[in-house]
């Protein structure tokens with residue numbers, strides 16, 4: 001695909017079809033993503049793809065936790081309970097206010113999609129070592145973005161989500177991931193279910209006016 005087409009396709013997909021992604025394709029995507037830049041070439045990232053029995057086992061156990069209303073406890077600080085600066089807080093509030101989907105009667109669509117891991121058949125969990133400077137989070141973000149753009153270039157749809165790492169001990173168990181690694185976010189890869197309402201283009205959230213986020217200073 002042309003780069004602009006790849007870039008313009010970068011919208012999240014909250015419901016995938018049951019079609020699995022070719023394992024070799026995923027491996028090639030991750031291998032190419034290794035070319036991402038990182039501080040001093042530290043390459044702090046690792047990636048674990050869960051699929052088949054490993055992923056269905058994880059989904060079942062996550063569902064149990066959700067049914068028991070166990071509080072999410074991501075390895076990365078509980079983002080939504082942190083003291084956000086007013087700037088991103090306002091952006092999040094404005095997005096919600098402009099998206100009836102998030103707050104009105106469509107909240108269930110969003111919650112169900114998250115609680116069922118978006119029906120993803122292949123999920124990549126990305127990690128950094130527990131002893132990491134904040135720079136490594138930056139590096140992991142770039143690595144994740146590379147994975148997503150490369151995946152879109154292969155005709156896949158993507159779903160980055162912290163909700164899939166709500167119970168990191170379960171991700172560790174099913175992914176055979178060491179206690180020494182922090183589980184960042186997860187990226188669902190797959191084929192978009194075009195019949196699912198949650199994927200409707202009308203729910204794509206707006207971006208801030210460009211002038212609000214950019215200044216050219218001479």
Ligand SMILES: Cc1cc2nc3c(=O)[nH]c(=O)nc-3n(C[C@H](O)[C@H](O)[C@H](O)COP(=O)(O)O)c2cc1C
Pocket residue numbers: 010011012014114160161162163164185204205
């Ligand atoms: C680090 C990260 C975590 C995210 N976690 C979730 C999540 O848990 N659930 C969800 O539905 N969307 C999640 N998203 C997707 C964002 O909500 C989405 O990218 C944003 O609303 C903009 O929508 P768009 O990418 O379709 O333009 C996450 C995105 C990122 C980058």
